[in-house]
Amino acid sequence: MAMEDFYTTNGNYSTRLMLHTRDSNGDNYQAAEAALDLLQNMKIQAIIGPEKSSQAVFVSEIGNKSQVPVISFSATSPTLSSMHLPFFIRTTINDAAQVYTITALIKAFGWREVVPIYEDTEFGRGIIPFLTDALDEIDVRIPYRSLISESSTDDRIQKELYKLQTKQTRVFVVHMAPSRGSTLFLNAIEVGMMSKGYVWIMTNGVTNVIGSLNASVISAMSGALGIQTYVPQTEKLENFATRWRKRFLEVNPNDEPCEVSTFALWAYDTIYALAMAVEEVGVQNTKIDKNITSSGHLPVFYDGPKLLNAIYNIKFQGLSGSFQLKDGQMQNSGFDVINVVKEGKRKVGYWREGQNLSRQPDLSTIVWPGETNIIPKGWEFPVSGRKLRVGVMKGSFTEFVKVEIDPVTNDIRVSGRSVDVFEAAIKRMPYAVPYEYQLFGAVSEANSLTYNDFVYQVYLQNYDVAIGDIAIRYNRTLYVDFTVPYTESGVAMIVPVKTSVNKNTLIFLRPLSLDLWIASFVFFIYTGIAILILEPNLRASLEGSISGHFGTIVHLSVFAHQEKLESILSKVVVIVWVFVLLVLTSSYTASLSSMLTVQQLQPTVTDVNDLIKNGDYVGYGAGSFVGDLLRQLNFEKSKIRSYKFDKYDEALRKGSANGGVAAIVEEIPYVKSFLAKHCKSYTMIEIYKSAGFGFAFPKGSALVPDISRAIINITDGDDIIQIEKKWSGDQNCQNNGNIIESNSLSFLSFWGLFLMTGVVSTVSLLICVIISLCKNRRKMSNITSVETSSDELNDIEAFPTMNQDENQEGDREVRP
Template structure:
């Protein structure tokens, strides 16, 4: 390649398939398919069987390395994890191969993708067969290099490779290929030596590389004809002592362009080059069975899927592995699709780490028998883990290993235990381990098997019914203020609507203010005596009395309940109160809760950790001011047990939501999905709840104060927003209609006041005086015989009456309070 680039001579190869070769020289042409063309077909196989991880086995050469980056990228796109990469020297010894195979045998992954030369691949599969890695449960995928030379391998190698899946470029069946096959077979039959070497020649024995070689030479011949090599060679001979070198050098670029532009239908399919390499084509998916291979599917680069062949030979698009189940024979002669992973063999068990804790051992308990030198792990969550693992469809051998120091104490926090799983010191972890964002960076969690949440436990306090302000407690401050505002608003609205038409709402300014404040409050006990004349005012009063009736009933019921029933309340209602007061708080030792409290705003110096429930109880009893704590935070299960043990002394305060308790496995572990499904199954059939009732059934049940009475019972504004909206809307509408009507009826007078050349304040005073005048047009008609009250000095509104004077014979002067009789003969009236 380097020499060709210097001399500008095309270097054409039909067998160098590594994709890393192409960028090194523009004069290098790959007429065979590059290895990166087959990664899509390999990824489609893995994706179809829903395998989650694979192992890559490749040789230490340019050929082996070239395909690895492309495989890594395509697996990453479909979320397939490469759990291990095995690099094999080209001349690897049998001992090296055995050591590497044994290493892979102890891993969980059972899907292997092999990219090696034929010689190394043959020795690899013989050793794999020898140690049992070609048995049921394993899946092997080989690339086109090994698959194409399968017919050349010894029978013992083919026997060792039974059940292997491989990919191979699809060679379309054409008339030209049939003709070539017949001519080649006839030629071989004439050579007795080759006939003995190939006693049963078949089309399958035609190597893809051989077909590519044939088409490559054909393309070169066509390119040479296009360049007109004969004529150019003659001209060079006349002018050069080294005609071959000069001729090739001068015609190299032109010949390169001619080769790249050559297109024809060859015996290996369509010959067409793009960017110096052959264009990608479809691939056969073959299964090694018997003495050779058989086609089970076809992959096309455009579909990203697999076209499976039915019995009648037609093709259809599908990615269902159900079709593969009936088409592929797997290692060991099995037709069952390999799961893709297994628990490590060679007698190794899963090491499941278990936290060592002092308090709340109902969930996880580690006990050491010193006489028998044996450690026993038990508890509710351990029973759940054992039940879940037993519910799997396959057997998993494991042992529970306490996370402890040699002296039996805890070896670290729960975060440390999860990190040990990340470091592969444990294969899993079980216990009361909460799911957190930080821990999920290092390990995978199954679905939660128990509820989450962090609850604050605070001492119980009782409401003081002897407080002098107890009568204000039934309603919240917001509801009190809103009610007062609407009382005043309603009184003002009624006064505005009645002032001009009703004598009961007239008088000096002090009487106006008193009427505005008095009238709505008098409706509380329905003690108002004022006559309502306006229909608008009547509507406002009716709606307001409905609101007052509900408010009054609610207040009476709430106050009666407070005075007759003792009520509980948390001593601390929210975290902000704790932080503001600078109170000390507590939490269990080794949990994630200290980090959570720091995130909420607590100072590290204000957070104390404890081991035993008794320590929590003593600290809460002392209080923050006496060397204790004001609140204790713990997970939901622990708080239930704590409250049942100290019934009637503490209650739930501030709380936070968490994602629950789950089992821990290394990142990418295939056990996560299966264990999660088992958790769902046991949750739905009630088995986990049954285990809890059995394991925690002996816990005391709290029969103290009713927890439903905890917290504030004051009636909130939210309950009356609808009522206030109704009365406010109706009252406002009535006022608006009344004011519009007033302006319309008195528009002439109001316009005169507004057009006067006085100050703005004088205009406002004049309008207010006009509004203050009585509207005589709104007086209801009176009975002619009705007695008119006359004041003792002649003022209207007095309790005295004019004797025997009909109302229609009197005229009331607008300028004085004198009552003058009209058309009265021989009768006098006191003036």
């Protein structure tokens, strides 16, 4: 159809393609022999095919030697590369391009484990390294790989499927050729693996041809998801599909109608690209070379490199989309996610380069195997009915895990705080989780076992989970996954507290710092002076020596409120000053009381470095990681002693000098448990942050997220409080935490008060000065007015005499 369409449209071309077909019958060596036959006898100048990736390896080696381009529209294995096979051209999508669509789909639904099922061929194995790396990027684990050989019968396939049923993982990625994939699904439905709870994801090796599969196969795939290469829907494609169906029924009248596959579209576009390149090059130059093979002389096509470059440069809009080669292969245009239903397939999402998975908003929810809309959680307990193996270990702290063996039945009975948290979490799971407890080691061996050995049993798959007072440590997270912690985190010291009463005779001076004492004294004097200046009566009555004046000033600072004050300004100053004194004395009293009380409860050691400097002995719990921590803190090995929980009190009472220790370093949950029984004698000094206690699961376990959510539910509510009270009693101990000695009050705590009283006193003094100056000025003005009046009176008395003389003089002048 491609040949007909191309030369109908391009009838003026001077070149024509002539197709010479051979059938390899699915055999790699027959494919190689067919290629040699075509080269030697038909003098071919290009090879379209072969169909399989394993055949492409052989044929491309021959193409390299003869310089004949080998163009495949179906060999998708990532191991095939133009870097190693320069004359190999892939006009299809590399399988590795779809792994990010697969991982986006897995991430979208939150599945933690995936089992790939792939055929044991070049095509099947090629995608696995890329899929593994992509899953690792999103922290998804591959616990098992299912490899199906080419010669596998239905019985062998069913045997492999039954093996998968015994495992927990229920998410499968199928990467097979269409024929073998069809066989797999027909057997999967027969063994009951296309039922509720299973997830099947097909790569485009099957999905790209799903429209051409038998109806019974499509029905068997119902509920599966598939990755399909994106092909833009165009009018040209619709017209071709109509003609295809008509042509197919003409050639195969007895077969069921089917859809044109994506590989068929690539084949169509490949013919177009080759025909355009041949017309551009106009190839004729073929010659027999002296290269000898087992089949005889191998011709060399000297225009082969030109034809190869011409094909690389071809660009056009084909049936499959934009035809453009880069690095010897087609570029990824994106993928669609389809859901197979009994009626066929439907698009439920899509993925484009650089995007997250998007779902189609106009389609209904996905129909999963078993015809359910409920999203599978991705794992189940095996059909064999094996219960969750819960490992427990007898430790020193029976409050957390207490193990008892029935002497008659040898049954294990476990209890404790950790057990109660685990069982409460299991009850909150959204599904039933049957479990049974298994003891790690014998009870008599408890002293020689370590928690590292216990956790490592989970890695060895001897247990499905290890519970107890297991600290979450970095070295342990390398081979197991932990839930969120269910206890408080951290490491602390247990140290004795001081019980002696402080007999310091100057203790009464300690509530206030030196700068506050000095500031108080300065403001006492300043306020007294201000009141004395503002009250004229008090100032007028001041007699005697300077020492007497000083005494009056101090008296006014303290007892001014008892004096009869007349000035408004002095009353304002006294009110503010009394408020400052009230706050200051109240704070002093409270600080002194606190010092006298707290002084009796001070720890004997407040810093772990003091233990190192003094060369004291320090203890820790036997089997705990704290021993390694103490050595990291530079304690001498000879100064570190391990004890059981019930020996802590005795070791601390003896002290470092008498065969005991100065402090016990332990994890905070153990410290609080100890203090609940010895509250009055010891206290806790926190020294180091840790992650707390958690439950250990195998790497990638699907139970971890659900158990963690259940633990958060427990620790956020009242349940954890009730569990702690059940096993530790009421831990409301005043010494349960760092005791901080009361500090002296400093000037910085009261500078605002002093600023307020200082400003009020200063402003009052300024107002007083201004008033005094105004009064003095008025008084001076009055005196000046009196003197001026007396002078004017004297002038009036002298004025008539002068006028009389002037008149007399005037008269004399007139008379003549």
